[in-house]
Amino acid sequence: MSDMNDGNEVIQPPQFPFLAHTQPRPGQLEMIQDSIKALELGGYHLAAAPTGIGKTAASLAAALQVASQQPQRKTIFFLTSRQTQHRIVVDTVRKINQQREGMAPIRLVDMVGQAGMCVQEFAKESSVVFSLMCSQARKSRSCRPWITSAPGLKERILESPLHVDELVSLTRTHTVNGEVTQACPWKVAREAVNGADVFVGDYNHLFDEGVRDSSLKAMDLSLEDIIIVVDEAHNLPDRIRLTLEKRLTQTMIRNTFAELEEYVGTLQRSMNMPGGEMLAATHDLAYWAFRGHSHLKKEFCGLFQPSSLIT
Numbered sequence: 001m002s003d004m005n006d007g008n009e010v011i012q013p014p015q016f017p018f019l020a021h022t023q024p025r026p027g028q029l030e031m032i033q034d035s036i037k038a039l040e041l042g043g044y045h046l047a048a049a050p051t052g053i054g055k056t057a058a059s060l061a062a063a064l065q066v067a068s069q070q071p072q073r074k075t076i077f078f079l080t081s082r083q084t085q086h087r088i089v090v091d092t093v094r095k096i097n098q099q100r101e102g103m104a105p106i107r108l109v110d111m112v113g114q115a116g117m118c119v120q121e122f123a124k125e126s127s128v129v130f131s132l133m134c135s136q137a138r139k140s141r142s143c144r145p146w147i148t149s150a151p152g153l154k155e156r157i158l159e160s161p162l163h164v165d166e167l168v169s170l171t172r173t174h175t176v177n178g179e180v181t182q183a184c185p186w187k188v189a190r191e192a193v194n195g196a197d198v199f200v201g202d203y204n205h206l207f208d209e210g211v212r213d214s215s216l217k218a219m220d221l222s223l224e225d226i227i228i229v230v231d232e233a234h235n236l237p238d239r240i241r242l243t244l245e246k247r248l249t250q251t252m253i254r255n256t257f258a259e260l261e262e263y264v265g266t267l268q269r270s271m272n273m274p275g276g277e278m279l280a281a282t283h284d285l286a287y288w289a290f291r292g293h294s295h296l297k298k299e300f301c302g303l304f305q306p307s308s309l310i311t
C-alpha cells in the first residue's frame with residue numbers, strides 16, 4: 001500500500017517485520033503503532049476493534065517488534081481463556097515465520113493445563129482426582145515420564161511452532177539413542193518456555209497467584225522478562241473473580257464424597273499393579289479422609305438447613 005502527498009512524493013507505510021500479513025489490513029496499522037508506542041513507554045494498550053481486522057496478528061506484530069529492540073531478552077505471554085484461540089496464535093506465528101524466510105524463526109510454546117497434556121491413563125479422571133494423582137505421582141517419583149529426561153526434545157519443540165496436540169504427539173515419538181523416550185509433555189513444555197519468543201497459555205498462568213509463582217519459577221522467568229498480550233480481556237475480571245472465589249455448597253460436599261470414593265478405588269486398583277506398593281501411604285490417607293467425610297457428611301449438609309443458617 002502506498003500514499004501520495006501534494007508534491008506527488010510516494011510515502012511508504014511503516015514496515016512491520018513481524019506482521020503475518022503481506023499487507024496490513026485497515027485498522028491494523030493504527031493498532032500496531034499505538035501498541036508499539038504504549039509498550040515502548042512501559043504502559044499498556046487497550047484495543048477494541050471488530051472481528052476480522054486481525055487483532056491477534058497486530059498484537060503479535062507490535063509485541064515482537066518491541067521485544068526485538070530490547071537490550072534484555074523478552075518473552076511474549078499470549079494469554080487467552082479459549083483453547084480455540086491457541087490454534088489461531090500458532091497459525092499466525094507460522095505465517096510470520098513464512099514471511100521472514102531466511103531469518104531466525106519465532107520460537108513458540110503452546111500449553112494447556114496438566115490434565116490436557118498428560119500421557120497417563122488417569123488423565124481421564126475428574127479434575128480433583130487427576131490433580132491428586134498427578135501430584136502424588138510426582139512427589140513419589142512413580143510417574144516415569146516425570147522423571148525421564150529426553151535430551152533434544154526441548155530443542156525439537158522450539159524448532160518450529162507446534163499446537164499443543166502436536167507437542168504432546170512429539171513427546172510420544174521422541175527417540176533417544178534409537179529408543180522412544182516418553183517424557184512428561186507438560187514439564188518439558190514449561191521448561192522450553194525459557195527459550196521461546198512466544199508462550200501461548202491460559203490466563204491463570206499469570207493471573208492466578210499460585211499458578212503464576214510456580215509457572216514462572218519453572219520457566220525461569222520473572223514478570224520483568226515478559227510482555228503480556230491478554231486476548232479478549234473483557235473476560236479477565238470474571239475469570240479473576242472466579243479464581244479468587246471460595247464456595248462451599250451441598251453439591252460440592254456430595255461430590256467430594258463421590259470423588260474420594262472414586263479416588264480410594266483407583267488407588268486400590270493401582271496398588272495391585274507393579275510398583276503399586278508405593279501408593280500404600282497415600283491410600284491410607286485417602287481412606288481415612290473418605291471415612292471421616294462419610295461420618296461428617298450428614299452434619300455438613302445439616303448446616304445448610306434454614307434452621308442452621310446464621311443471620
Ligand code: SF4
Nearest residue numbers: 118134143145146184
Ligand atoms: S507428571 Fe506429567 S505425565 Fe505424570 S501424571 Fe503429571 S502431567 Fe501426567
